[in-house]
Amino acid sequence: MSLTNATGPSIGVEPMVQYFRSGAKDFAASTLTLQSTINLLRKDDTTSVATARTQLKACRLQYKKIEFFLEYFFKTSSLIYNTPAKAEIEEPYMEYNEPVGMQVMEALLYEEDVIANKAALLEQVNVIRSSAEDLLSLLYGFTADDKQVLESVRIELIRVYTLGITGFDAPLLKSGITESYEALNAVKVVLAPYLDKRAPYADSVIYYLDKSLWFLEAGKDFDAFDRLRFLRQYALPLQRTLGYMIRDMQLVLNTTGGVLNYSAEHLFSKDAINIDAFPAAGNEKFKSVETFPLSGIAATPALYKFNSPDAFSSTTATVNGALISLGKKLFHETALSGNNKISCATCHRPEKHFTDGLATSVAFDGHSHVRRNAPSLFYAGFQYGQFWEGRIKSLEEQALDVVHNPFEMNGDAAKVLQLPAYTVLFKQVFPDSTVTAEKVAVAIAAFVRSLNPRNSSFDQYITGDTTALSAAQVRGFNLFMGKAQCGTCHFAPLFNGLVPPLYNLTELEVLGTPKNEDLARPLADTDKGRYDVLNISFYEQAFKTPTVRNVSATGPYMHNGAFTTLENVVEFYNKGGGSGIGLETPAQTLSAAPLQLTKQEVADVTGFMRALEDKLP
Template sequence: MVTIKRLLLPGFCLCVLMSLTTFSGSSIGLEPTVKYFRSGAQGFAVATEALQSAVQAIKKDDSASVIMARQQLKNCRLQYKKIEFFLEYFLKSSSLIYNSPAKTEIEEPYMEYQEPVGMQVMEALLYEDDVAEHKSELLEQVNVINSSAEDLLSLLYGFTADDKQILESLRIELIRIYTLGISGFDAPLLKSGIPESYEALNAVKVVLAPYLDKRARYADSVAYYLDKSLQFLQAGKDFDTFDRLRFLQLYALPLQRTFGYMIKDMQLVHNTTGGVLNYNAEDLFSKDAINIDAFPSNAATDTIETFPLSGVAATPGLYKFIAEDAFASYGTTVNAALIRLGKMLFHETALSGNNKISCATCHRPEKHFTDGLANSVAFDGHSHVKRNAPSLLYSGFQYGQFWEGRTKSLEEQALDVIHNPTEMNGDIAKVLTLPAYAVLFKQVFPDSSMKAEKVAVALAAFVRSLNPRNSPFDQYMGGDTMVMNAAQKRGFNLFMGKAQCGTCHFAPLFNGLVPPLYQLTELEVLGTPKNEDLAKPLADDDKGRFDVFPISYYEQAFKTPTVRNVSATGPYMHNGAFTTLENVVEFYNKGGGSGIGLATPTQTLSSVPLQLTKEEVADVTAFMRALEDSLP
């Protein structure tokens, strides 16, 4: 298990990384790619030296020295982006030193801590009220960055890679640009996301040159959309006003599509994402871009999983159940009969202890699979459960279930709810004795006897099928440009830009599934109040994931849900505190719990106000209404 101390020792990292990043295979792109990386790495090292000098020059009550340090950090980030595709793909451990989120990460089940390190940490410190007070911390960070950057070239000793690997590193970088780059995820305070995206995309162009020179099929189209995308990024450098929707629709997504066609035609498709990314999909916003079959259906007990404070990560399942009779593998495609059985069970009141409650009681299809209550009614019929019932739509695209991510799969979640005395207080055996189900179970599971766990398998299969992706936004991205109005278009650009919504609710699912690999689900500490009055907020007593693992960084940590269908699934937040979308956005606008005066020491949401106007808040909510699906 890697600890932060090991990350801070460059010599140790080099030895380990060399053993992990030696590849074999021939490549027409290897030599030019390595040459480009050498040049970029040297440029990055020089930039870290300049940043180091700027930090050393910071003086108390000297705003000019702080501004200079921020400018040097921005330049350092631009240099890093030139080599990001290479570091993130071939030298992943090294990239963690430079550009990790400024949040403490916790590796479960061993509960080892990884303190934040790198440029994102420096950005946060450089925007504190008194930067000079943090000079020693800044120096510690920049010294680590600089010493590691100076050793980067030694990582190339004996390095080889083939065309498939190089091209996959570039296609993943495109997703990184489209989701994290233009949203400002890496540098929300510097607001340098657009020029950073330009540098990252220009690196793609340089590395692709030998492939395009081969005059491969689709090469002309790739070159055209590359140039157009770069021109658009260069012309729209201002972060807050950049037209992300137009960029994606006219240039970026066509580039992704034609690049995919070219790779496929050259027979150089390579997928190291465990099947999470579907390279047969047209583009990132296609319905099948992220493969639901790659998410845990029932986590194997021998996998080591990590749960950073910024996410719940698990080794992706391949729709494989535990190799016991009850969870026998039924392949990678959920068949229609299993889904039909799951839908029947979803509405089956016999699953509850009083024969009155079904899954559909709290997840009503006509209400987009929630119940419209701040807290759902409990089994006794008059009290309420602890938290709000989230919509089940798109819930299969997660690595943890429930608000605090306490179960790893939908199967485990179903069993938890059915057996919970405050929810359904049920006995699955009762359903298994009903004659109608005996026939159905035999049809779906012909190879084994009926067991309670199979009810969970069927329920989970039905829930995984709840992915309509037919909202006005989806139709717009599919080519119907008349379906969204001007406010909704402005709202998307704000959502992915100034409002910073897209830095937690990641495209294309707009939940906490982190791009570009989509292999972990985020939890965040927002400081959500108990009430809706932001002028007189009351502290909430729900400790979130802390109740699962009682460590301070988990206090009030909750999973980031999708905002798809959010206009139809209020009230909002884990406790149903907010009744309107406008109030939710205003809570974020003010800087979360810390911003409205609540003591939230481990808040992961920035407490810096977003400075959204009333009109901008309205536009953001207008866009979220464009994410509402039509249900049968």
């Protein structure tokens, strides 16, 4: 076991390992008890079911004490214990995850006939127990250093803030707040050796860590927990001061491929997630023309105004300014279309938050409609797949697909070769001034990546302006991230399908969205979604989870534009999605259990979503 750093003896590796040894033994013991309670399940014995649920919760709490260690150092091994209770293919890596573990058990324990699931429950608990008994074998030949220890806990903080307090892992047990306490308490134990060294900012870290734990312990009621106060007053300051401490100790390590920016103040800072880490192109023909970095596009406010290069603070940003300005001009260029009448802005109108306000956009012929709704382009760069079914990976490829699609623009991206004005503009950006389709796509994509204003009322509130949200909107955030379960698919801080804490994959969901808005008389939609791209059964009707930022300005909603109001969208979820309203949706990933939201709660949730609307220039 390595206990040294490049700069000398380690501080926290050995204490962390000892903590894991103890926690692993306790977790293994709890799985044995869980196995016993499952064996005792009896028909018509509601007490045995309640006991099994209670013990599952206890088992989960023990797991949360060692979660940071397993998830960081032994990710593959952790999948046995806590994967989602649904068949998944995690993209872009194409890793198939068979449902297994405690989340699967939770779902089985809350079905109507629990006893009918006893064999399946025993199968699950046997796998968990046998694996837990061998946890300590993971330490054979284990090596680590302080940088890894500290990165593991800073990632755990993000996991708590985005998944723990939302109940992502245990929506039926509603144990997310207590689980978050255990996970954060583990962070306190692991940080103790560093804090004892009286490192810079140690006092602040101790203060905010203790306050966060106090607040979690005092607010165990999952539905009533004040998540917004927790984040703003305690959790985010903890993340900020811990970052300062790690920086000043010169122990920064980033193994996230640059997706997470550890120089950001906290999770809700504009630069917390690095847009440069997302697919810039699907193949070398695009990469070959990107002879400059794109850094600074995501973090610079209101870049889509492009009034002058003075908006940028460096030579690189000035180059990007020219590129984005070129992209903006091309975005509005009708010469790219086959009839010289249509541009990207036809269906993505800036004054409508880059949508067109239609259920489905008008097609090239001027009277028919394309298959799906035109989503907002705000924050479109923060994804691993474009279009509703994620069939294309990069914004560059998406731009060319739309331009060349006979039903959309039916054009040729290289047509601007015929326009002398573009020769000068391209020369300002590209060393080789030849206009090609690939360069057109790169410029348009750079413009779209700049559409990240983050200036909504919510953004103002979370960064310090406590007058920016109404009391109803504060309640709405807490519902969104709690009882309403919105935050378990629309993940903070972008509120889209980017899965935390690493934000390294984009989630697709099967909701059973109807063809019409009448929830009492729903009609089945025939659009098969991602199944048309990959013929995998549980991809039927699977669509990408879009951001709900600016959702109040970008209706109609869903992939088919079926819903005209936010209230009806929330009510659809409130009733349990397609299955909940009576549609046959065998692969539905959304729980069919009603959320039991009152009319006031629905109003509060939609009120919060309206607070996510960015102000246009």
